[in-house]
Amino acid sequence: MKTSTPQGKSPQSERFRRGWQQLEAIDGEAGKQVINSLQAIAPDLARYVIEFPFGDIYARSGLDLKSREIATIAALTAMGNAQPQLKVHIQAALNVGCTREEILEVVMQMAVYAGFPAALNGMTVVKEVFAS
Amino acid sequence: MKTSTPQGKSPQSERFRRGWQQLEAIDGEAGKQVINSLQAIAPDLARYVIEFPFGDIYARSGLDLKSREIATIAALTAMGNAQPQLKVHIQAALNVGCTREEILEVVMQMAVYAGFPAALNGMTVVKEVFAS
């Protein structure tokens, strides 16, 4: 398995550079930790995380970053099986300018669409991030 | 089973009135059809839809309606088992001022968090609403 680390050279280097910048700007330290923890076990998955979600999707115009993070927090809270990612994206939402109140409202609203347990468990993650 | 129809009187009338106004303004005709189709089989559930999601949640300040609809479209696309509600909320998003492009971006972004099938099936619903 060939790896393409942050230091790697590859034909996708443009997407990779753009993705890395987005990931740094949006997710900050938490995002880099996700990438680092993947390097030893699945470096190509680390590269795909940088290239597709960040290099392709988050880099798109057509939807501002605040709205993108609201969409992500809503989805992850509703799915209810992705707490580590929810944690990263609550911090990311704060990084791109969402207020604490907006984040709380999104998580609370999920009680309507995914049930109260989803909202309550999402709130536990919010609490953790806000306290840190 | 006591029913509490739109014409009913109850101690919750303030929430109900507020919810009904929100539902009309946000979901429009599609929302009223959901309520009507529930009246014969489960009128109390119709009332709860008006009171809790609309009277309590959508009426809250703290998050603008455009962001609320982005959150809802994200969650319903990611969950992938609520097509009728996704349809209503794509129309609702247009009603409260989301652009077509913004809606497409939210659905597309779900490929990252819930997989390509969720995004593709969400896109099928988007297509249907935009064509109507």
Added chain:
Amino acid sequence: MKTSTPQGKSPQSERFRRGWQQLEAIDGEAGKQVINSLQAIAPDLARYVIEFPFGDIYARSGLDLKSREIATIAALTAMGNAQPQLKVHIQAALNVGCTREEILEVVMQMAVYAGFPAALNGMTVVKEVFAS
């Protein structure tokens, strides 16, 4: 692939007979149709449906059949991706003595645990069964 149809002989015949009786008593015609539609494509899966859910689980003492159907309707409504089975079990619940009101209450209650879309889509199936 060896098949074990309702007419088959096998070491599991005791479980099979017991399961077939349970399936007839609980699911009635709808249950037999499920089995029949599986015979041509996956007869062993048809046999497993009779043996494990019905021969093993529904035949157990420790929980009455009404409560078993309430549990099943709750789970299938909450999961939201098993409409054909929900339909069979709403009829089954009526067959074993649940009232229409009890079934409506179970489906409605799922708004709390799995969100309003799950409850609304479950209600659509209830409506269909009650009207038939």
Added chain:
Amino acid sequence: MKTSTPQGKSPQSERFRRGWQQLEAIDGEAGKQVINSLQAIAPDLARYVIEFPFGDIYARSGLDLKSREIATIAALTAMGNAQPQLKVHIQAALNVGCTREEILEVVMQMAVYAGFPAALNGMTVVKEVFAS
């Protein structure tokens, strides 16, 4: 964000009082802890938990409390992403008169509808509650 704590005054006070009584009677200490842990971060969500699930749904006639808890345990076990709530409701089921055997049967039955992992992980929670 205005808060509506157990001590708060609001037009919904009738639903709130009824919900609080239900929550105390059904969930006991575990329920109050859920409410308390929400007060600092999202007091309105705490209030909604009391008002909608307990003040509206559990207070309804039409389905006895034992059956309601059976439905809830079934749904939460099947969904498999709501362990904290499953824990509360296994205790709640005991509080309203379900036997240990009935609870075990509901969780076991979910192997049929949501797969063995859901039943096994539900059983881990059961074990924890029964041992406490």
Added chain:
Amino acid sequence: MKTSTPQGKSPQSERFRRGWQQLEAIDGEAGKQVINSLQAIAPDLARYVIEFPFGDIYARSGLDLKSREIATIAALTAMGNAQPQLKVHIQAALNVGCTREEILEVVMQMAVYAGFPAALNGMTVVKEVFAS
């Protein structure tokens, strides 16, 4: 496709060409139809489908195509909310050399991990593809 068509030029053209070849070889006509139906509404999502799943993932060495399709059929059957994609991939599995019996076994096995409804509903899709 206005933005990035099969004929388009872009820095990702290598991934795109590789993905398009994979998609043709694996999914055949059904895959092209998915792409075509996306062209009018979300051409960039069509491009991403070609580039990431096919250009990046299916083009990887390390797992043969038969095993990749077995993994995909298992996942889509278990998730239970992606019937159109399950249909495409049952055909794709046949295209890359899976036998009918192997496909039936994978879907049947999902009864263990995701419950009987998931396996039964998957079998309905299998039946449809095998009959076509």
Added chain:
Amino acid sequence: MKTSTPQGKSPQSERFRRGWQQLEAIDGEAGKQVINSLQAIAPDLARYVIEFPFGDIYARSGLDLKSREIATIAALTAMGNAQPQLKVHIQAALNVGCTREEILEVVMQMAVYAGFPAALNGMTVVKEVFAS
């Protein structure tokens, strides 16, 4: 509740013996621990795990054990709410001859079908098993 432990005698003893052999051969120590931890709380569920998944399904011809484990890892990674079982089956996959690279590829591929969080959380479990 009558128990049917590994030492028990029952009409299903043929299925049970076959299942126990399969479980030992495939899951090894981890499988036996699952069974043991169930004995005190739900011995019949322990017996069903041996009889249905292992005695019936894994004992079937028509799909080799490597492919069965690939299917299971795919499904459990995609569902995202069955980490303890995913852990057991990553070890089981190694036991029946899957390479580490094949397992990594299956988990990585789930990013396409169930989203990046599912793949990342699956990778965390892979890492744990490979390190043990």
